[in-house]
Amino acid sequence: MTTQRFGGGKQVTGTPSLAWSCVVVVASLLAGASIVHNVFKPNMTLPPVESVSGSKPDHPEKAEPLLLIIISGFSKCLKRLFGVSASAPALVLFTVLFVWGMHLFVIQKAIPSAANVGFNMECVLLMIGFFSILASDPGWVTDDCYGLEGAVGGTVSDAGRPCEALEVTAELSSSGGSFATRRIRYCKSCKRYIIGFDHHCPAFGNCIGKKNHLLFMVLLVGFLVVEIAYIVSSTQFTKESAIMGSALLETTLSGNLVVSTMLFSALQVLWQVVFLMWHVYCICFNIKTEEWINWKRYPEFQLPIQSQLGESYPETAFINPYDKGISRNIMEFLSSTG
Secondary structure (H helix, E strand, O other): OOOEEEOOOEEEOOHHHHHHHHHHHHHHHHHHHHHHHHHOOOOOOOOOOOOOOOOOOOOHHHHHHHHHHHHHHHHHHHHHHHOOOOOHHHHHHHHHHHHHHHHHHOHHHHOOHHHHHHHHHHHHHHHHHHHHHHOOOOOEOOOOHHHHHHHHOOOEOOOOOEOOOOOOOHHHHHOOOOHHHHOEEEEOOOOEEEEOOOEEEHHHOEEEOOOOHHHHHHHHHHHHHHHHHHHHHHHHHHHHHHHOOOHHHHHOHHHHHHHHHHHHHHHHHHHHHHHHHHHHHHHHOOOOHHHHHOHHHOHHHEEEEOOOOOOOOOEEEEOOOOOOOHHHHHHHHHHHOO
Protein backbone atom coordinates (compact mmCIF):
# COMPACT_ATOMS: atom_id res chain seq x y z
CA MET A 1 0.00 0.00 0.00
CA THR A 2 1.33 3.40 -0.94
CA THR A 3 0.81 6.43 1.24
CA GLN A 4 1.70 10.05 0.83
CA ARG A 5 1.36 13.21 2.86
CA PHE A 6 0.15 16.60 1.79
CA GLY A 7 -1.00 19.83 3.39
CA GLY A 8 1.53 19.57 6.20
CA GLY A 9 0.98 16.15 7.66
CA LYS A 10 -2.27 14.59 6.47
CA GLN A 11 -1.89 11.00 5.37
CA VAL A 12 -3.63 9.84 2.21
CA THR A 13 -4.27 6.12 2.04
CA GLY A 14 -3.65 4.09 -1.09
CA THR A 15 -5.97 2.15 -3.36
CA PRO A 16 -6.13 -1.05 -1.21
CA SER A 17 -7.31 0.94 1.79
CA LEU A 18 -9.92 2.80 -0.27
CA ALA A 19 -11.16 -0.46 -1.77
CA TRP A 20 -11.39 -2.12 1.63
CA SER A 21 -13.23 0.90 3.04
CA CYS A 22 -15.79 0.57 0.25
CA VAL A 23 -16.21 -3.14 0.97
CA VAL A 24 -16.69 -2.46 4.69
CA VAL A 25 -19.38 0.18 4.04
CA VAL A 26 -21.34 -1.90 1.52
CA ALA A 27 -21.11 -5.14 3.51
CA SER A 28 -22.09 -3.43 6.77
CA LEU A 29 -25.13 -1.74 5.24
CA LEU A 30 -26.18 -4.97 3.54
CA ALA A 31 -25.86 -6.78 6.86
CA GLY A 32 -27.92 -4.02 8.46
CA ALA A 33 -30.60 -4.49 5.81
CA SER A 34 -30.72 -8.21 6.58
CA ILE A 35 -31.04 -7.48 10.29
CA VAL A 36 -33.91 -5.09 9.53
CA HIS A 37 -35.50 -7.81 7.42
CA ASN A 38 -35.44 -10.31 10.31
CA VAL A 39 -35.97 -8.06 13.33
CA PHE A 40 -38.55 -5.56 12.10
CA LYS A 41 -40.44 -7.93 9.80
CA PRO A 42 -40.55 -11.25 11.65
CA ASN A 43 -43.86 -12.28 10.10
CA MET A 44 -42.74 -12.01 6.50
CA THR A 45 -42.80 -15.04 4.28
CA LEU A 46 -39.76 -15.41 2.07
CA PRO A 47 -38.87 -18.00 -0.54
CA PRO A 48 -37.14 -20.93 1.18
CA VAL A 49 -33.37 -21.04 0.77
CA GLU A 50 -31.97 -24.54 0.65
CA SER A 51 -28.43 -25.53 1.45
CA VAL A 52 -26.25 -27.76 -0.69
CA SER A 53 -27.63 -30.85 1.01
CA GLY A 54 -31.17 -29.78 0.18
CA SER A 55 -32.26 -29.03 3.75
CA LYS A 56 -33.59 -25.66 4.81
CA PRO A 57 -31.49 -23.63 7.27
CA ASP A 58 -32.88 -23.62 10.78
CA HIS A 59 -31.76 -20.11 11.74
CA PRO A 60 -31.04 -17.95 8.70
CA GLU A 61 -31.13 -14.83 10.83
CA LYS A 62 -27.81 -15.83 12.42
CA ALA A 63 -26.00 -15.10 9.17
CA GLU A 64 -26.17 -11.33 9.58
CA PRO A 65 -24.31 -11.01 12.91
CA LEU A 66 -21.88 -13.63 11.61
CA LEU A 67 -21.24 -11.47 8.55
CA LEU A 68 -20.37 -8.49 10.74
CA ILE A 69 -17.99 -10.66 12.79
CA ILE A 70 -16.33 -11.94 9.61
CA ILE A 71 -15.89 -8.38 8.32
CA SER A 72 -14.32 -7.29 11.62
CA GLY A 73 -11.99 -10.30 11.76
CA PHE A 74 -10.95 -10.01 8.13
CA SER A 75 -10.25 -6.31 8.60
CA LYS A 76 -7.89 -7.05 11.50
CA CYS A 77 -6.12 -9.74 9.45
CA LEU A 78 -5.57 -7.37 6.53
CA LYS A 79 -4.18 -4.71 8.83
CA ARG A 80 -1.84 -7.14 10.58
CA LEU A 81 -0.58 -9.00 7.49
CA PHE A 82 -0.50 -6.33 4.80
CA GLY A 83 -0.91 -3.04 6.66
CA VAL A 84 -4.24 -2.46 4.90
CA SER A 85 -6.91 -0.85 7.04
CA ALA A 86 -10.09 1.06 6.42
CA SER A 87 -9.66 4.82 6.12
CA ALA A 88 -11.99 6.96 8.25
CA PRO A 89 -12.45 9.66 5.57
CA ALA A 90 -13.05 6.95 2.96
CA LEU A 91 -15.68 5.33 5.20
CA VAL A 92 -17.45 8.68 5.49
CA LEU A 93 -17.21 9.26 1.73
CA PHE A 94 -18.54 5.85 0.70
CA THR A 95 -21.33 5.98 3.29
CA VAL A 96 -22.52 9.32 1.92
CA LEU A 97 -22.29 8.02 -1.65
CA PHE A 98 -24.24 4.89 -0.70
CA VAL A 99 -27.01 6.91 0.96
CA TRP A 100 -27.06 9.30 -1.99
CA GLY A 101 -27.33 6.36 -4.37
CA MET A 102 -30.24 4.92 -2.40
CA HIS A 103 -32.02 8.24 -2.76
CA LEU A 104 -31.27 8.52 -6.49
CA PHE A 105 -32.27 5.01 -7.53
CA VAL A 106 -34.94 4.03 -4.99
CA ILE A 107 -36.43 6.81 -2.86
CA GLN A 108 -36.78 9.67 -5.34
CA LYS A 109 -39.48 7.80 -7.25
CA ALA A 110 -41.87 8.30 -4.34
CA ILE A 111 -41.22 11.94 -3.41
CA PRO A 112 -41.82 15.27 -5.20
CA SER A 113 -39.33 16.50 -7.79
CA ALA A 114 -38.55 19.66 -5.82
CA ALA A 115 -37.46 17.59 -2.83
CA ASN A 116 -35.27 15.46 -5.10
CA VAL A 117 -33.53 18.50 -6.56
CA GLY A 118 -33.00 19.96 -3.09
CA PHE A 119 -31.52 16.76 -1.70
CA ASN A 120 -29.19 16.31 -4.67
CA MET A 121 -27.96 19.89 -4.34
CA GLU A 122 -27.32 19.34 -0.64
CA CYS A 123 -25.26 16.23 -1.40
CA VAL A 124 -23.23 18.06 -4.05
CA LEU A 125 -22.43 20.89 -1.63
CA LEU A 126 -21.62 18.34 1.07
CA MET A 127 -19.10 16.62 -1.21
CA ILE A 128 -17.49 19.95 -2.11
CA GLY A 129 -17.15 20.83 1.57
CA PHE A 130 -15.84 17.37 2.44
CA PHE A 131 -13.02 17.46 -0.11
CA SER A 132 -12.30 21.09 0.79
CA ILE A 133 -11.69 20.29 4.45
CA LEU A 134 -9.55 17.29 3.51
CA ALA A 135 -7.16 19.60 1.66
CA SER A 136 -7.56 22.62 3.93
CA ASP A 137 -4.86 24.29 6.00
CA PRO A 138 -6.06 24.38 9.62
CA GLY A 139 -3.32 26.85 10.52
CA TRP A 140 -0.04 24.96 10.18
CA VAL A 141 2.95 26.58 11.85
CA THR A 142 5.91 26.41 9.49
CA ASP A 143 8.62 26.75 12.16
CA ASP A 144 9.83 23.63 13.92
CA CYS A 145 9.66 23.14 17.64
CA TYR A 146 13.14 24.55 18.16
CA GLY A 147 12.19 27.76 16.42
CA LEU A 148 8.97 28.02 18.37
CA GLU A 149 10.63 27.34 21.67
CA GLY A 150 12.21 30.75 21.88
CA ALA A 151 9.09 32.52 20.64
CA VAL A 152 6.30 30.92 22.62
CA GLY A 153 7.94 28.96 25.39
CA GLY A 154 7.68 25.51 23.83
CA THR A 155 9.66 22.56 25.13
CA VAL A 156 11.48 19.77 23.34
CA SER A 157 12.29 16.42 24.83
CA ASP A 158 15.86 15.26 25.33
CA ALA A 159 15.58 13.00 22.27
CA GLY A 160 14.68 15.96 20.08
CA ARG A 161 11.07 14.88 19.52
CA PRO A 162 8.35 17.58 19.37
CA CYS A 163 6.54 18.39 22.56
CA GLU A 164 2.91 17.32 22.83
CA ALA A 165 1.68 20.86 23.42
CA LEU A 166 3.25 24.26 23.75
CA GLU A 167 3.53 25.03 27.42
CA VAL A 168 3.08 28.76 27.88
CA THR A 169 5.25 30.06 30.66
CA ALA A 170 4.45 32.75 33.16
CA GLU A 171 7.33 34.81 31.76
CA LEU A 172 5.59 34.96 28.36
CA SER A 173 2.41 36.19 29.97
CA SER A 174 4.20 38.92 31.89
CA SER A 175 6.26 39.95 28.87
CA GLY A 176 3.18 40.74 26.83
CA GLY A 177 3.03 37.68 24.55
CA SER A 178 -0.10 37.77 22.42
CA PHE A 179 -3.02 35.42 23.08
CA ALA A 180 -2.99 34.35 19.41
CA THR A 181 0.61 33.16 19.70
CA ARG A 182 -0.09 31.35 22.94
CA ARG A 183 -2.89 29.26 21.40
CA ILE A 184 -0.54 27.26 19.19
CA ARG A 185 -0.90 23.56 20.02
CA TYR A 186 0.69 20.35 18.82
CA CYS A 187 -1.30 17.57 17.12
CA LYS A 188 0.15 14.12 17.68
CA SER A 189 -1.79 12.68 14.74
CA CYS A 190 -0.54 15.18 12.16
CA LYS A 191 2.76 15.79 14.00
CA ARG A 192 2.48 19.52 13.40
CA TYR A 193 1.76 22.68 15.34
CA ILE A 194 -1.58 24.35 14.60
CA ILE A 195 -2.77 27.86 15.39
CA GLY A 196 -6.08 27.76 17.24
CA PHE A 197 -6.01 23.94 17.44
CA ASP A 198 -9.41 22.55 18.50
CA HIS A 199 -9.11 18.81 17.84
CA HIS A 200 -8.01 16.26 15.28
CA CYS A 201 -10.97 14.92 13.28
CA PRO A 202 -10.31 11.38 11.96
CA ALA A 203 -13.51 11.46 9.88
CA PHE A 204 -12.19 14.42 7.89
CA GLY A 205 -8.55 13.30 8.01
CA ASN A 206 -7.40 16.71 9.20
CA CYS A 207 -6.92 18.91 12.22
CA ILE A 208 -9.49 21.54 13.07
CA GLY A 209 -7.78 24.86 13.71
CA LYS A 210 -8.13 28.58 13.22
CA LYS A 211 -8.25 28.54 9.42
CA ASN A 212 -10.76 25.72 8.87
CA HIS A 213 -12.90 25.82 12.02
CA LEU A 214 -15.66 27.75 10.26
CA LEU A 215 -15.61 25.27 7.37
CA PHE A 216 -15.84 22.44 9.90
CA MET A 217 -18.95 23.98 11.47
CA VAL A 218 -20.59 24.52 8.07
CA LEU A 219 -19.80 20.94 7.11
CA LEU A 220 -21.19 19.59 10.38
CA VAL A 221 -24.44 21.46 9.78
CA GLY A 222 -24.42 20.17 6.20
CA PHE A 223 -24.21 16.57 7.35
CA LEU A 224 -27.12 17.13 9.72
CA VAL A 225 -29.23 18.73 6.98
CA VAL A 226 -28.55 15.88 4.53
CA GLU A 227 -29.24 13.20 7.15
CA ILE A 228 -32.48 14.81 8.32
CA ALA A 229 -33.60 15.29 4.71
CA TYR A 230 -32.86 11.63 4.01
CA ILE A 231 -34.84 10.54 7.06
CA VAL A 232 -37.82 12.61 5.90
CA SER A 233 -37.60 11.28 2.33
CA SER A 234 -37.18 7.66 3.39
CA THR A 235 -40.07 7.98 5.84
CA GLN A 236 -42.27 9.28 3.04
CA PHE A 237 -41.06 6.42 0.85
CA THR A 238 -42.02 3.83 3.47
CA LYS A 239 -45.47 5.41 3.84
CA GLU A 240 -46.01 5.34 0.07
CA SER A 241 -44.92 1.71 -0.01
CA ALA A 242 -47.29 0.85 2.82
CA ILE A 243 -50.18 2.42 0.91
CA MET A 244 -49.25 0.27 -2.09
CA GLY A 245 -49.41 -2.90 -0.05
CA SER A 246 -45.89 -2.92 1.42
CA ALA A 247 -44.75 -5.23 -1.38
CA LEU A 248 -41.56 -3.28 -1.98
CA LEU A 249 -40.54 -3.14 1.65
CA GLU A 250 -41.37 -6.76 2.40
CA THR A 251 -39.84 -8.60 -0.51
CA THR A 252 -36.92 -6.61 -1.89
CA LEU A 253 -33.44 -5.80 -0.70
CA SER A 254 -33.87 -2.15 -1.66
CA GLY A 255 -36.78 -1.74 0.74
CA ASN A 256 -34.75 -3.17 3.61
CA LEU A 257 -31.81 -0.96 2.69
CA VAL A 258 -34.05 2.11 2.85
CA VAL A 259 -35.08 1.25 6.40
CA SER A 260 -31.56 0.37 7.54
CA THR A 261 -30.01 3.53 6.09
CA MET A 262 -32.83 5.59 7.60
CA LEU A 263 -32.08 4.13 11.05
CA PHE A 264 -28.36 4.68 10.50
CA SER A 265 -28.99 8.33 9.62
CA ALA A 266 -31.15 8.75 12.72
CA LEU A 267 -28.33 7.44 14.92
CA GLN A 268 -25.90 9.84 13.25
CA VAL A 269 -28.23 12.77 13.89
CA LEU A 270 -28.47 11.93 17.59
CA TRP A 271 -24.77 12.28 18.35
CA GLN A 272 -24.07 14.98 15.76
CA VAL A 273 -26.66 17.30 17.32
CA VAL A 274 -24.89 16.97 20.69
CA PHE A 275 -21.53 17.45 18.94
CA LEU A 276 -22.80 20.60 17.21
CA MET A 277 -24.16 22.00 20.47
CA TRP A 278 -20.78 21.48 22.12
CA HIS A 279 -18.94 23.37 19.39
CA VAL A 280 -21.48 26.19 19.45
CA TYR A 281 -20.87 26.45 23.19
CA CYS A 282 -17.10 26.56 22.63
CA ILE A 283 -17.48 29.30 20.02
CA CYS A 284 -19.76 31.36 22.25
CA PHE A 285 -17.25 31.24 25.13
CA ASN A 286 -14.07 31.30 23.01
CA ILE A 287 -12.63 28.02 24.23
CA LYS A 288 -11.14 25.15 22.24
CA THR A 289 -11.96 21.49 22.83
CA GLU A 290 -8.31 20.65 23.49
CA GLU A 291 -8.00 23.57 25.89
CA TRP A 292 -11.12 22.53 27.79
CA ILE A 293 -9.85 18.97 28.22
CA ASN A 294 -6.24 19.88 29.07
CA TRP A 295 -6.70 23.26 30.74
CA LYS A 296 -4.47 22.23 33.65
CA ARG A 297 -1.53 22.12 31.22
CA TYR A 298 -1.82 25.81 30.37
CA PRO A 299 -1.09 28.45 33.03
CA GLU A 300 -3.37 31.06 31.44
CA PHE A 301 -6.41 28.90 32.31
CA GLN A 302 -5.37 28.44 35.94
CA LEU A 303 -6.50 30.73 38.72
CA PRO A 304 -4.70 30.01 42.01
CA ILE A 305 -6.97 29.94 45.04
CA GLN A 306 -5.54 30.72 48.43
CA SER A 307 -5.33 27.47 50.34
CA GLN A 308 -7.06 27.16 53.67
CA LEU A 309 -5.28 26.41 56.89
CA GLY A 310 -4.14 22.83 57.07
CA GLU A 311 -4.09 22.25 53.30
CA SER A 312 -0.68 21.35 51.93
CA TYR A 313 -1.48 21.94 48.23
CA PRO A 314 -2.99 25.14 46.80
CA GLU A 315 -6.19 24.79 44.80
CA THR A 316 -6.52 25.89 41.18
CA ALA A 317 -9.73 27.06 39.53
CA PHE A 318 -10.51 27.33 35.83
CA ILE A 319 -10.52 30.77 34.22
CA ASN A 320 -10.90 31.62 30.56
CA PRO A 321 -8.78 34.65 29.62
CA TYR A 322 -10.05 34.57 26.02
CA ASP A 323 -13.74 35.06 26.86
CA LYS A 324 -14.82 38.53 25.69
CA GLY A 325 -18.57 38.01 25.79
CA ILE A 326 -20.74 35.91 23.51
CA SER A 327 -21.24 38.49 20.76
CA ARG A 328 -17.56 39.44 20.55
CA ASN A 329 -16.51 35.80 20.72
CA ILE A 330 -18.76 34.93 17.78
CA MET A 331 -17.51 37.89 15.76
CA GLU A 332 -13.92 36.92 16.50
CA PHE A 333 -14.61 33.35 15.36
CA LEU A 334 -16.19 34.50 12.10
CA SER A 335 -13.45 37.02 11.34
CA SER A 336 -10.41 34.99 12.39
CA THR A 337 -10.76 32.20 9.82
CA GLY A 338 -8.81 32.32 6.61
